[in-house]
Amino acid sequence: VARSEVLEYFETQASPSDIGGLDALKAWLDQRHSAFSDEARKFGLPLPRGVLLIGPQGTGKSLTAKAIAHSWSMPLLRLDVGRLFAGLVGASEAKTRETIRYAESMSPCVLWIDEIDKGFGGDARSDGGTSQRVLANLLTWMAEKKSAVFVVATANGIERMPGELLRKGRFDEIFLLDLPSPQERFKILELHIKQRRPNLNIPIEIVVDRTQGFSGAELEQTVIEAMHYAFSERRDLLETDLILAATQLIPLSKTAKEQLDF
Ligand code: ATP
Numbered sequence: 436v437a438r439s440e441v442l443e444y445f446e447t448q449a450s451p452s453d454i455g456g457l458d459a460l461k462a463w464l465d466q467r468h469s470a471f472s473d474e475a476r477k478f479g480l481p482l483p484r485g486v487l488l489i490g491p492q493g494t495g496k497s498l499t500a501k502a503i504a505h506s507w508s509m510p511l512l513r514l515d516v517g518r519l520f521a522g523l524v525g526a527s528e529a530k531t532r533e534t535i536r537y538a539e540s541m542s543p544c545v546l547w548i549d550e551i552d553k554g555f556g557g558d559a560r561s562d563g564g565t566s567q568r569v570l571a572n573l574l575t576w577m578a579e580k581k582s583a584v585f586v587v588a589t590a591n592g593i594e595r596m597p598g599e600l601l602r603k604g605r606f607d608e609i610f611l612l613d614l615p616s617p618q619e620r621f622k623i624l625e626l627h628i629k630q631r632r633p634n635l636n637i638p639i640e641i642v643v644d645r646t647q648g649f650s651g652a653e654l655e656q657t658v659i660e661a662m663h664y665a666f667s668e669r670r671d672l673l674e675t676d677l678i679l680a681a682t683q684l685i686p687l688s689k690t691a692k693e694q695l696d697f
Contacts, residue, residue, distance in 0.1 A: 440518070440530070441514060441515050441518040441519050441530050441533075441534055442512045442513065442514055442515075442534055442537055442538070443512070443513045443515065444510065444511070444512060444513075445501065445504070445511040445512070445513050445547070447501040447502075447504060447505050447511060448505060449498055449501035449502040449505050450502050450505055450506050451464070451465075451502045451506055453498065453502060453626065453630075454495055454498055454499060454502060455615070455619055455620075455622035455623030455624075455625070455626045455651065456495075456615050456616070456618070456619030456622050456623060456651075457495060457499070457612065457619070459610075460488075460499065460610050460612075463486075463608060463610075464486075464499075464503060467483040467486075467585075467607065468506075468507050470482070470483050471483065471507070471543065471583060482581070482582075482583055483585055483607055484577055484580070484585070484586060484605070484606060484607050485546075485577065485585050485586030485587060485588065485605075485606050485607060486585075486586075486587055486588075486606055486607060486608050486609070486610065487551075487588045487589075487590070487600065487601075487605075487606040487608075487609040487610070488500075488587065488588070488589045488590070488610050488612060489552075489589075489590045489591070489592065489593055489596070489609065489610070489611050489612065490591070490610075490611060490612030490613065491591060491592075491612075491613075491614060491650060492591060492650060492652065493650030493651055493652025493653060494612040494613070494614065494615070494650050494651055494652075495612060495651050496589040496612060497547075497549070497589065498651075499587070500513075500545065500547040500549075500587040500589060503545055503585070503587060504544075504545040504547075507543075507545070507585075509543050509544045509545050509585070510541055510544045510545070511544070511545045511547060512537070512538055512541065512544055512545065512546050512547065513547045513549055514534060514546060514547065514548045514549065515549070516548060516549070516550060516551060516553070516554025516555065517550075517553070517554060518530075519531060519534075519554070519569060520554075520562065520565060520566065520569075524563070524565075527565050527566075527568075527569050528565075528568060528569060528572065531569050531572050531573060532572070535572075535573075535576050538582075538584045539580075539582045539584060541584075542582040542583045542584045543583035543584070543585075544583075544584055544585070545584075545585050545586075545587055546584050546585070546586050546587070547586075547587045547588075547589070548573075548586060548587070548588040548589070549589050550589065550590065550591070551588040551589065551590050551596075551600065552590035552591060552592060552593075552594075552595045552596045553590075553591075553595070554566070555569075555570045555597050555600070556594075556595030556596060556597060570597060570599065570600075571599075574599055574600070574605055577605055577606075578604055578605065586606070588600070588606070614648060614649070614650055615649070615650070615651060615654070617643050617644075617647075620643045620646055620649065620654060621639060621640070621643050623651050623654045623655070624639050624642055624643065624646075624654050624657075624658065624678075625639060627654065627655045627658040628658055628673060631658065631662065631673070632672065632673055635672055635673060637672075637673070637674060637675050637678075638675055639675070639678070641675060641679065642657075642675065642678050642679060642682065645679060645682050646682055646685075649682075649685060653685045653689065656685060656688075657678060657681045657682050657684075657685055658673065658678065658681070660681035660684055660685075661673050661674075661677040661678040661680070661681040664677045664680060664681065665677050
């Protein structure tokens with residue numbers, strides 16, 4: 436089967452241990468991973484269908500999709516829903532069929548449908564019903580599929596989410612990822628500091644207190660900013676005062692992002 440023009444093959448080394456917090460999601464994924472085994476087939480378990488991850492930007496949805504594929508040793512295929520709709524009338528349906536055929540030919544694999552809310556949440560009348568038909572095709576395939584294609588769909592919010600996607604029997608489970616709790620912020624900061632300075636032991640509780648409302652991505656950005664400070668001041672280590680100084684920068688970039696709407 437020819438490689439689909441709307442599918443992108445993703446190389447990744449991410450693993451669940453790179454994800455701070457989201458313990459319920461990680462435990463659930465472990466359970467579903469074991470459901471791919473021969474033993475599970477003999478036991479009569481159905482093959483897992485997929486999971487829908489909904490949450491604000493930077494809360495680890497893409498990271499989770501990557502960690503699933505890498506830790507389950509499956510190829511990761513990312514579907515660009517926007518590209519499904521580019522082109523001539525009827526082309527979208529053909530591309531959808533091609534996508535499904537390609538994913539099945541790669542199974543076992545992870546099919547990551549990124550920004551599913553943006554792709555299918557538009558006004559169906561404005562595109563002559565194309566997005567409705569494509570969504571219906573995808574959902575029928577998901578409901579009937581017998582192959583080991585695990586679908587990970589990610590979305591920023593439920594406002595624009597077509598109701599069909601939320602109905603039972605499409606995904607095995609839907610997870611709402613929130614901004615991290617204080618305990619989760621602690622783990623995320625610790626992870627990003629340890630990734631860069633494995634032997635560093637600094638108190639981070641105070642950073643946790645000053646980062647309420649930060650996403651995982653913003654916490655990572657804070658640690659990187661602190662490293663820039665350390666580097667320019669010729670200081671060896673990431674110290675707490677540098678990280679605290681860096682936390683001041685992030686709310687600014689956050690406001691800019693909101694104003695620019697990206
Ligand atoms: P978007 O909706 O913008 O695509 P997302 O939820 O997919 O956002 P990611 O792309 O997964 O967010 O996050 C970006 C980066 O932020 C990750 O690669 C990771 O480095 C860091 N990050 C986010 N959440 C976490 C987390 N829970 N633990 C550790 N790192 C995290």
